[in-house]
Amino acid sequence: MYGKAFAPEYQGELGAELSVNSSYEDVLAAARRARGAAGTPGDAARAALAEAEAGRRLGRVAEAEDAWRASYRSARAAQDAAGMAWALWSGGTLARQCGRLALARRLLAAAVAFAEQGGDRLAHGYALAGLAETGRIQGDYEAVAELHEELLAQARAHGEARHMVWAMSGIAQMHRNKGEYEKALELFEESVRIAEGADDVRGLAWSLRGVADVRSVLGETAEALRLLSKGEALCRGLDLAGALAYNHKMRGNVLYRARRYEEAAAVYRGALEEFRAMSEPRGSALARLGLVKSRARTGWPYDEVVAELDDVEREVTRIGLRHARDMVRAFRAELSAGRTAVPAPGATTRRSPAVPARS
Structure with a gap:
């Protein structure tokens, strides 16, 4: 209770x-x-x-x-x-x-x-x-997973809904980042129910973002965008600048996964401006990563993409974001492996072939 x-x-x-x-x-x-x-x-x-x-x-x-x-x-x-x-x-x-x-x-x-x-x-x-x-x-999940569970147990014992939502969504995020989508979705959806029952609007906005993320990974683009729109309205109602920027960044992720790359790039650019306005380097780095990935899919020259990825990697390494660093490296490896593919017509420069769009 x-x-x-x-x-x-x-x-x-x-x-x-x-x-x-x-x-x-x-x-x-x-x-x-x-x-x-x-x-x-x-x-x-x-x-x-x-x-x-x-x-x-x-x-x-x-x-x-x-x-x-x-x-x-x-x-x-x-x-x-x-x-x-x-x-x-x-x-x-x-x-x-x-x-x-x-x-x-x-x-x-x-x-x-x-x-x-x-x-x-x-x-x-x-x-x-x-x-x-x-x-x-x-990204140090082994070091903090047990602490998250302990804090969730304490929150349950004392009936502290706000802390329950925080701990549960954090645990869900770790499952999601490890590819354990069913467990992540179960926890995110439970945190949504608790936040709604406790009238925790801020926790609800963050939890909806988590559900939208997993739904998007599972291919449910329309539902993910609907949930993000609901979360965006909640963020605006409470003046949650940071949560709103992360909501927009997630919308970019959803559009990117749906291969709507030009739309994704526009959303990432907006989120990047929001993060920079509040001096939020973690969000800025993640928005930059999404933006360069979207640009790569729409014909940006390979050497410019790699240069931007290198700069993003330096930034996330400086901050200490291991999971983000791994994402940068994985995308760079994907691009390198795909360089032999035939580029889209007209998507070339004198310096290097454009990054081929994902098939």
């Missing part, structure tokens, strides 16, 4: 005023008002935490960075270890979003320690979840 989703990052008076489904523009405005009226360091820490989280999810990186640091300083002044843990969790999550994974691990590990010191079970669970997600994003 589980209850309605709630947002533990909204604390004090903000916790009564805001819900997990509050628009992030509304959260930001309320947090700034509360911060301006704060009478104690503890009040200031809680208001700045909400401000940091709203700024992060709106893609306003510099503002989010300033706010989580202010939250930490205020919590430290109040000698509030749990407050320091929440601020470090926010900072670690922002660092991961910005592709600074080593910094994310340091901040999140410190958050775990302060949460233990302060006796805040929720902060401890969220910080551990942050470490687990950082490892999953890097």
Whole structure:
């Protein structure tokens, strides 16, 4: 059993005023008002935490960075270890979003320690979840799969729907990336049901994206696009800039798999602009990969494709994205193997033959 989703990052008076489904523009405005009226360091820490989280999810990186640091300083002044843990969790999550994974691990590990010191079970669970997600994003599944399962069990035991959806969709993503599509679909669809039952709109949007991904892999293009359209509407309703960009990137993936390469390229370009606007290097790298693959299928010269792939590989290696690096290498090998194929009429340059379209 589980209850309605709630947002533990909204604390004090903000916790009564805001819900997990509050628009992030509304959260930001309320947090700034509360911060301006704060009478104690503890009040200031809680208001700045909400401000940091709203700024992060709106893609306003510099503002989010300033706010989580202010939250930490205020919590430290109040000698509030749990407050320091929440601020470090926010900072670690922002660092991961910005592709600074080593910094994310340091901040999140410190958050775990302060949460233990302060006796805040929720902060401890969220910080551990942050470490687990950082490892999953890097592709280190063996190291974090068990932690995901443990956190899911804890969330079930305490009836915390929002955390259940997070853990379940993370486990589903690992199954999907290993090619275990039936298990991934089962978990993604369960997370959709839980998110709907708990009124967790953000979790629902991410879970729908996961279902759409697997449905697309299984050849159900129309259903995948329908699910993404539903998820897009949810993202827009909550001002979820990051989730919306990833939704668009997934739409590009679906169109690419359906061999609608020109449409895919246009969608990837839009997603890339969104990721760059919020300084999100992981999403930018994945959108670039999708874009160059789509261009390769529509006649881009081979040497230009390979040069772009090389640059994307350097970027994902710098960030530490093992799964993305493997995808780059697999596509490069596919192109190399297909160079002997006859190019499409007119799709040539003086330097090299165009990449042949997939048959």
